[in-house]
Amino acid sequence: MITIKTLSDENLFTAGHTACPGCGVAMSIRNAIRVLGKDTVVYVPASCAVVFGTTFPYGAWKVPFFHTAFENTGACLTGMQAAFEIKGKHVISAGFAGDGGTYDIGLQSMSGAAERNDDVLYICLDNEAYMNTGIQRSGGTPFGAWTTTTPVGKKIQGNRRFKKNLGDIVTAHEIPYYATLSIGHPLDFIRKVEKAKNIKGFRFLHMFTPCVPGWKIDPAKSVEITKRAVESGMWTLYEFENGKKKITYKPGKMKSVKDYLLMQGRFRHMSEEDIKILQMWVCKKWNLHYKEKGEPDICEIVQPEEHHGITEEHREMHGP
Amino acid sequence: MFELRFHGRGGQGAVMAAQTLAEAAVIEGNYAVAFPFFGAERRGAPVLAFARIDSKKIFSKTQVYVPDCVVVLDDSLLDTIDVVSGIKPEGSVVINSKEEPDEIDLGKELRTGAIDATSVALEILKAPITNTAILGALARVTGIVKIESIEEAVKTRFGERLGARVGERNALAARIAYEKTVIGISKGIKKLETKKQWLPSYQELPVGGALIEGRTEAGLIGPGSFIENKVSGWATFRPVRDKAKCTMCLLCWFYCPEGTIVRISDRGDLMTNYDYCKGCGVCENECPVDAIKMVRGRV
Structure with a gap:
C-alpha cells in the first residue's frame, strides 16, 4: 500500500505549467499520476487541464499524452486501450475530464465505455462549472452558485438547479469501481487511486477540485475548502465496489453548510432562504449516505467555528 | 489621440x-x-x-x-x-x-x-x-x-x-x-532578447502534432518541456520553511500544485525551488506545525 512517505519523488507532471496559483486540478493531477506511475497514457479533453498542462509545442506531462475533442473521453480511452492490448502492452489508459466533459458534454461516451466495461480509468475533475471558458454553469454546479450564465439579479440569484447526482448515474452501469475523492484527505486519496489502478474494468474516480477564480476563494484556502465541503456534507467520500457502497470517511457531526458557503465569493449573495433550501438538500444527501439502517433522519447542524483547518484525518496523523 | x-x-x-x-x-x-x-x-x-x-x-x-x-x-x-x-x-x-x-x-x-x-x-x-x-x-x-x-x-x-x-x-x-x-x-542599458520560438515548416511537423521529447534552438519541446517555463514572477509572497519546526509530514509536498517543493528521499529532506513558486500559500495554510511562513519579496 502506498502512503505519502512511499510516493515516488519523480514528477510525471512537471513544474512550470501555467495553472492559476492554488489550483485544485493541478494538485489532483500531480498526485494521481504520481500513484499511477510511468506506465500510463493520458487523455485529456478540452478543459483547463489541457490548456495549462500542454501549450503546443510545450507540455508538462512526462507520460504519453493525447488530446482531441471535448465529448469523446470514454471513446478515446476505449480505442487507446484496445490498441495497447493488441500490441501486447500493459498500460493504464487514464482520462482526465472536467465536470463539463463528464456531466454534460461527455456523458454519452463515458456511458458507452462504462456499459462495455472497458478496461480504462476515467477521472472526473469536478470544479463545478466550465472554468476554462470563463465560469459557465454545468450539470455539476451546486444550487445558488454564481456563474456567468446564472448571474445574480433582482429576480433570480444564481443557479436554481441542484448538482446532478453523477455517482448514481455512473454506478447504475454496474461498473467494478467508483469512488469520490478530495485532495484535502491525502491518505484516502492515495488509497483510492491505487485501488483503481489495480482493478480491471471500467473504473471511475470522481475528484473534487476547487477552482480559485471560479469559486472566488483565497488561493491559500483551496485545500481547506475541500475539508469544509466534506465536513458540511456538500461532498461525501465513498466508494462503490462490485455493487456495494462503502463510506470511507464519515465526519463527526454535520457542520452548517453556511460555514462552507461563506468562504466563497460565488455563494456570498445567497439569501437565508436559499441557504435553507441548500441545507435541506445537504441533509437529504447526508441521510442518504451516512444514516445507518433503521435510524431516524438527522438534520442537526453545528454552527460554524472560527477556524478549523485541521480535520480528523490530520489528527490521526499528527495527534491532537 | x-x-x-x-x-x-x-x-x-x-x-x-x-x-x-x-x-x-x-x-x-x-x-x-x-x-x-x-x-x-x-x-x-x-x-x-x-x-x-x-x-x-x-x-x-x-x-x-x-x-x-x-x-x-x-x-x-x-x-x-x-x-x-x-x-x-x-x-x-x-x-x-x-x-x-x-x-x-x-x-x-x-x-x-x-x-x-x-x-x-x-x-x-x-x-x-x-x-x-x-x-x-x-x-x-x-x-x-x-x-x-x-x-x-x-x-x-x-x-x-x-x-x-x-x-x-x-x-x-x-x-x-x-x-x-x-x-x-529611466535607464536605457539592457538589451532584451526576444525569446526564440520554434516555428517548424509543415514538413517538419510530425503527423497529428505528435511530438516526442526534443531540443530545438528555442529550447525544449514535447513531453516535460514546461520545466523551462519559469513562473516565479507570478508570486507576491513566497514560502520559507523553518527546518527546526518541520516534522517532515510531507503534506506541503503533497499539496503543492506546482512542484515547487521537491523531496529528496536520499537525504530525507525537502527543497524549495522558487523558480516555479506562484505564491498561492497553500503550504503555509496547511502546515500542521506552522513551520512555513509566506514572506514578501524575492527569496
Missing part, C-alpha cells in the same frame, strides 16, 4: 484599469475606448489591455503598437517582456516598482513614474490588486485625466460591481498612489 498599453498579470486588474481610465476620460467629456487582448490566460499569466482617448470620435479598432504611455502593473514582467516596444520617444511609462525611476532599466531613456502600488494595495485593499493605485500614478505622470475624474470613475465602476465601500477604498488607493508617485528618467 492618446494611446495607452497596459501590461499586467491575470488577476491584477489590467483590463479593469483600462476600462476605468476610459470611463474617467468620458466623464471629462472626451471619447475613449478600452479593450483587452485575449489569449489562454490563467490568473498570474502576462496579459495586455489597451486604451485610446481623444477629443474626437475614435474609429481605430486595432491593438496599440505605438503607445504614448505604457502602464506596467508588475515589474517582474520587465525580465521577460519588452514593455516599451514601439513607444514614442516623448512617451512616458508608469510602473509598479519599489525602486526609484532612475534605477529602473527599461532599455530606453524615458520619462518614468514609479509607485510601489503593491504596498499601497496591500495596505488599503488588503489584497495585491494594483489596478486602482496605478491609475492614480497614471493621472500624475501623464495628466491625461484629472485625479478627481479617476476617483469618480473608480467609485462608480467598482462601486457598482463590488459595493460602495469597496469603491471608496479603491478611490482612496488611487489618491494615495497619486501623491506618492516619483517621476524621473
Whole structure:
C-alpha cells in the first residue's frame, strides 16, 4: 500500500505549467499520476487541464499524452486501450475530464465505455462549472452558485438547479469501481487511486477540485475548502465496489453548510432562504449516505467555528 | 489621440484599469475606448489591455503598437517582456516598482513614474490588486485625466460591481498612489532578447502534432518541456520553511500544485525551488506545525 512517505519523488507532471496559483486540478493531477506511475497514457479533453498542462509545442506531462475533442473521453480511452492490448502492452489508459466533459458534454461516451466495461480509468475533475471558458454553469454546479450564465439579479440569484447526482448515474452501469475523492484527505486519496489502478474494468474516480477564480476563494484556502465541503456534507467520500457502497470517511457531526458557503465569493449573495433550501438538500444527501439502517433522519447542524483547518484525518496523523 | 498599453498579470486588474481610465476620460467629456487582448490566460499569466482617448470620435479598432504611455502593473514582467516596444520617444511609462525611476532599466531613456502600488494595495485593499493605485500614478505622470475624474470613475465602476465601500477604498488607493508617485528618467542599458520560438515548416511537423521529447534552438519541446517555463514572477509572497519546526509530514509536498517543493528521499529532506513558486500559500495554510511562513519579496 502506498502512503505519502512511499510516493515516488519523480514528477510525471512537471513544474512550470501555467495553472492559476492554488489550483485544485493541478494538485489532483500531480498526485494521481504520481500513484499511477510511468506506465500510463493520458487523455485529456478540452478543459483547463489541457490548456495549462500542454501549450503546443510545450507540455508538462512526462507520460504519453493525447488530446482531441471535448465529448469523446470514454471513446478515446476505449480505442487507446484496445490498441495497447493488441500490441501486447500493459498500460493504464487514464482520462482526465472536467465536470463539463463528464456531466454534460461527455456523458454519452463515458456511458458507452462504462456499459462495455472497458478496461480504462476515467477521472472526473469536478470544479463545478466550465472554468476554462470563463465560469459557465454545468450539470455539476451546486444550487445558488454564481456563474456567468446564472448571474445574480433582482429576480433570480444564481443557479436554481441542484448538482446532478453523477455517482448514481455512473454506478447504475454496474461498473467494478467508483469512488469520490478530495485532495484535502491525502491518505484516502492515495488509497483510492491505487485501488483503481489495480482493478480491471471500467473504473471511475470522481475528484473534487476547487477552482480559485471560479469559486472566488483565497488561493491559500483551496485545500481547506475541500475539508469544509466534506465536513458540511456538500461532498461525501465513498466508494462503490462490485455493487456495494462503502463510506470511507464519515465526519463527526454535520457542520452548517453556511460555514462552507461563506468562504466563497460565488455563494456570498445567497439569501437565508436559499441557504435553507441548500441545507435541506445537504441533509437529504447526508441521510442518504451516512444514516445507518433503521435510524431516524438527522438534520442537526453545528454552527460554524472560527477556524478549523485541521480535520480528523490530520489528527490521526499528527495527534491532537 | 492618446494611446495607452497596459501590461499586467491575470488577476491584477489590467483590463479593469483600462476600462476605468476610459470611463474617467468620458466623464471629462472626451471619447475613449478600452479593450483587452485575449489569449489562454490563467490568473498570474502576462496579459495586455489597451486604451485610446481623444477629443474626437475614435474609429481605430486595432491593438496599440505605438503607445504614448505604457502602464506596467508588475515589474517582474520587465525580465521577460519588452514593455516599451514601439513607444514614442516623448512617451512616458508608469510602473509598479519599489525602486526609484532612475534605477529602473527599461532599455530606453524615458520619462518614468514609479509607485510601489503593491504596498499601497496591500495596505488599503488588503489584497495585491494594483489596478486602482496605478491609475492614480497614471493621472500624475501623464495628466491625461484629472485625479478627481479617476476617483469618480473608480467609485462608480467598482462601486457598482463590488459595493460602495469597496469603491471608496479603491478611490482612496488611487489618491494615495497619486501623491506618492516619483517621476524621473529611466535607464536605457539592457538589451532584451526576444525569446526564440520554434516555428517548424509543415514538413517538419510530425503527423497529428505528435511530438516526442526534443531540443530545438528555442529550447525544449514535447513531453516535460514546461520545466523551462519559469513562473516565479507570478508570486507576491513566497514560502520559507523553518527546518527546526518541520516534522517532515510531507503534506506541503503533497499539496503543492506546482512542484515547487521537491523531496529528496536520499537525504530525507525537502527543497524549495522558487523558480516555479506562484505564491498561492497553500503550504503555509496547511502546515500542521506552522513551520512555513509566506514572506514578501524575492527569496
